[in-house]
Amino acid sequence: MTTTAIATLPGNAVPGGGNATGIGNGNERAKRRGLWRQFLTFYRTLRIPWWLYAISFVIGIVYGDLTVRVSSYSVQLYNGKLGNGIIIGYVALTVGNSILALAQGMTSAYAEQRTTRNARNLVWGRILRLPLRVIEQDNPSSYVSGVTTSVTWAGYAITSTITLASSLYAFGKAFIVLFQYNARLTGFLLLLVPVFILLFVLGGRLFFAAAKRYYDGTKATTEFFSEHLANIRYVKAQNAVRDETAQGDAAIDVKYRAGLFMGLIYAVIVPINTLYGTISSIAVAVFGSGMIRRRELPHDGINVFSTYLGNVNTQLQQIVVQYQAIKGAQGGLEHSGDIMSLPVETIGTGESGDEDASAVGNAAPIVTPNAATPDASADETSATATVDGDLVVDDVTYAYPDGRLALRDVSLVIPHGKRTVIVGGNGAGKSTLLKLLLRLYEPTSGLIGLRDGKADATGETGSSAAVPAADIALDRYRAAFGYAPQHPYIFAGTVGQNLAYGLGGNKTTDADEPLRQAADLSRVPAFPDGLDTMLNEGGSNVSGGEAQRIALGRAVAGAPRFLLLDEATSAVDHETAARILSDLDARKDRWTIVQVTHDPSQARSADYVVVLNGGTVEAAGAPDEVARTSPYYRRFAA
Numbered sequence: 001m002t003t004t005a006i007a008t009l010p011g012n013a014v015p016g017g018g019n020a021t022g023i024g025n026g027n028e029r030a031k032r033r034g035l036w037r038q039f040l041t042f043y044r045t046l047r048i049p050w051w052l053y054a055i056s057f058v059i060g061i062v063y064g065d066l067t068v069r070v071s072s073y074s075v076q077l078y079n080g081k082l083g084n085g086i087i088i089g090y091v092a093l094t095v096g097n098s099i100l101a102l103a104q105g106m107t108s109a110y111a112e113q114r115t116t117r118n119a120r121n122l123v124w125g126r127i128l129r130l131p132l133r134v135i136e137q138d139n140p141s142s143y144v145s146g147v148t149t150s151v152t153w154a155g156y157a158i159t160s161t162i163t164l165a166s167s168l169y170a171f172g173k174a175f176i177v178l179f180q181y182n183a184r185l186t187g188f189l190l191l192l193v194p195v196f197i198l199l200f201v202l203g204g205r206l207f208f209a210a211a212k213r214y215y216d217g218t219k220a221t222t223e224f225f226s227e228h229l230a231n232i233r234y235v236k237a238q239n240a241v242r243d244e245t246a247q248g249d250a251a252i253d254v255k256y257r258a259g260l261f262m263g264l265i266y267a268v269i270v271p272i273n274t275l276y277g278t279i280s281s282i283a284v285a286v287f288g289s290g291m292i293r294r295r296e297l298p299h300d301g302i303n304v305f306s307t308y309l310g311n312v313n314t315q316l317q318q319i320v321v322q323y324q325a326i327k328g329a330q331g332g333l334e335h336s337g338d339i340m341s342l343p344v345e346t347i348g349t350g351e352s353g354d355e356d357a358s359a360v361g362n363a364a365p366i367v368t369p370n371a372a373t374p375d376a377s378a379d380e381t382s383a384t385a386t387v388d389g390d391l392v393v394d395d396v397t398y399a400y401p402d403g404r405l406a407l408r409d410v411s412l413v414i415p416h417g418k419r420t421v422i423v424g425g426n427g428a429g430k431s432t433l434l435k436l437l438l439r440l441y442e443p444t445s446g447l448i449g450l451r452d453g454k455a456d457a458t459g460e461t462g463s464s465a466a467v468p469a470a471d472i473a474l475d476r477y478r479a480a481f482g483y484a485p486q487h488p489y490i491f492a493g494t495v496g497q498n499l500a501y502g503l504g505g506n507k508t509t510d511a512d513e514p515l516r517q518a519a520d521l522s523r524v525p526a527f528p529d530g531l532d533t534m535l536n537e538g539g540s541n542v543s544g545g546e547a548q549r550i551a552l553g554r555a556v557a558g559a560p561r562f563l564l565l566d567e568a569t570s571a572v573d574h575e576t577a578a579r580i581l582s583d584l585d586a587r588k589d590r591w592t593i594v595q596v597t598h599d600p601s602q603a604r605s606a607d608y609v610v611v612l613n614g615g616t617v618e619a620a621g622a623p624d625e626v627a628r629t630s631p632y633y634r635r636f637a638a
């Protein structure tokens with residue numbers, strides 16, 4: 001509302017770095033063309049408190065009206081008309097305008113914060129649904145500033161648009177007053193329109209570039225600190241404090257330089273933005289004095305015209321500043337817009353993935369296995385298929401985004417209610433196979449499916465056709481799996497919270513059998529405060545074996561039908577690992593176990609063994625059978 005010659009940054013706006021994130025690559029010109037479209041798409045999917053912005057807009061209109069009226073009082077005052085009515089009117093309108101400015105400031109600040117909160121929810125919901133393959137390609141830390149910083153521009157851009165609209169209105173009113181006072185002199189000023197347009201476009205471009213660079217700088221810095229702080233123990237262990245200091249300096253420098261650039265743009269843009277006012281004042285002095293000499297304008301004409309022109313210029317400047325602010329917001333919001341344009345997984349029924357990002361941002365509650373689908377029209381197979389049975393891997397090939405072929409033409413049936421062990425050398429594709437079974441990745445070609453593993457009326461098993469896993473809602477599918485990796489992540493919180501992670505938060509071991517079992521597997525009484533033992537971020541206050549035990553407990557806590565164990569007891573002492581495995585084996589009526597291991601004794605006691613070699617199946621069958629056919633297994637189990 002008050003005129004400044006420059007757009008200001010939203011509260012804590014900042015930006016990473018131009019690194020090879022994959023985001024933002026591509027044909028630059030096409031990108032620039034798509035920028036407005038992407039910008040508007042972001043707003044189409046965002047919940048915006050329009051009523052607040054409407055109030056702010058109305059206040060802006062009234063303010064614009066009053067401003068024009070104030071100028072008519074001030075002209076009379078300047079001309080020495082000092083009647084009480086004029087003085088009181090002038091004071092009342094000026095005070096009224098200040099109150100309106102305060103009200104509009106408060107309304108737009110509130111609207112801006114609500115918009116930013118909604119934008120943050122939207123982007124976070126979207127990041128959570130990005131396929132793992134995409135996230136791994138970009139590095140998760142590269143998304144941090146997309147949800148913390150970039151979104152702060154969202155509300156800012158709307159406030160600027162509202163202010164721009166009310167300024168356009170006020171400009172129209174002020175211009176009419178000016179035109180009515182003297183059409184000819186106003187006509188001379190129209191010669192300056194090209195100058196105005198030049199300032200408009202130039203300022204916008206400069207602001208876009210500055211805000212984008214500033215945001216990119218913040219993103220680079222945030223990314224660096226997120227990754228390196230999370231791994232501080234390696235920094236110290238590798239005696240890398242000095243190296244890190246230098247690298248940190250470099251990361252900080254990126255943002256520093258972006259800040260300098262922004263400062264430079266600010267410094268340049270202030271005189272540019274006031275240039276129009278200066279030129280128009282000179283024009284009024286030159287043309288106006290000529291007109292006074294020719295008696296086409298009264299002797300006080302320049303004075304009165306300048307007062308009215310002041311109003312016009314104030315609004316024009318406001319229009320330029322707000323346009324620049326919108327362009328700046330476009331640059332700052334680009335990363336959030338990029339995230340919103342990436343493909344997402346459809347997690348469950350009621351979500352429509354790419355087509356409706358707002359649904360993704362405010363997703364329906366996750367459907368648990370066996371729960372009736374709330375959407376009667378949802379795909380039949382997805383809603384009713386039982387997530388159980390034999391796991392069928394049919395001619396599956398998987399290539400990582402960098403082209404590395406981890407699995408090639410793999411065909412397998414992992415039998416229901418058994419313990420299958422997958423063995424093979426480093427890089428053979430074992431972990432990749434587990435991730436495909438869990439649908440953390442989708443096959444490049446081929447199919448993962450489920451087949452009824454129970455005997456049919458004729459006593460034959462596995463006779464039914466496989467239901468493609470891709471036809472089952474992802475949330476139902478994944479809820480049927482428990483996954484324990486070799487390097488599990490421990491969240492900051494209690495042992496109990498870590499065991500119940502992902503189960504909705506209000507389950508306790510006293511009331512829930514799977515959780516009780518999870519606590520048993522984790523050997524919870526061995527922790528000082530049992531379930532209430534506090535764990536640090538990343539599990540820095542527990543041993544590797546203890547962390548793996550917690551992860552095993554977490555894997556069974558959701559009563560899964562499949563347990564995927566990826567070297568899940570490699571750090572657990574031999575005796576405890578054997579007991580855990582026999583506990584798990586004793587419950588094969590509840591779950592099918594698929595285990596990756598480098599421990600020959602665990603393979604020998606399995607029901608079924610798969611040997612992977614260079615991404616292909618070397619042998620599969622009962623341990624004795626595989627020992628006859630696979631050279632790798634013979635060496636491994638010897």
Ligand SMILES: Nc1ncnc2c1ncn2[C@@H]1O[C@H](COP(=O)(O)OP(=O)(O)OP(=O)(O)O)[C@@H](O)[C@H]1O
Nearest residue numbers: 136400402404406425426427428429430431432433
């Ligand atoms: N995210 C990734 N991007 C690119 N290549 C990857 C990725 N993850 C794994 N690979 C590659 O895929 C191949 C199979 O990896 P995988 O982790 O499945 O092997 P593995 O059999 O589990 O090995 P290990 O016994 O060492 O754990 C390896 O060559 C590995 O380098």
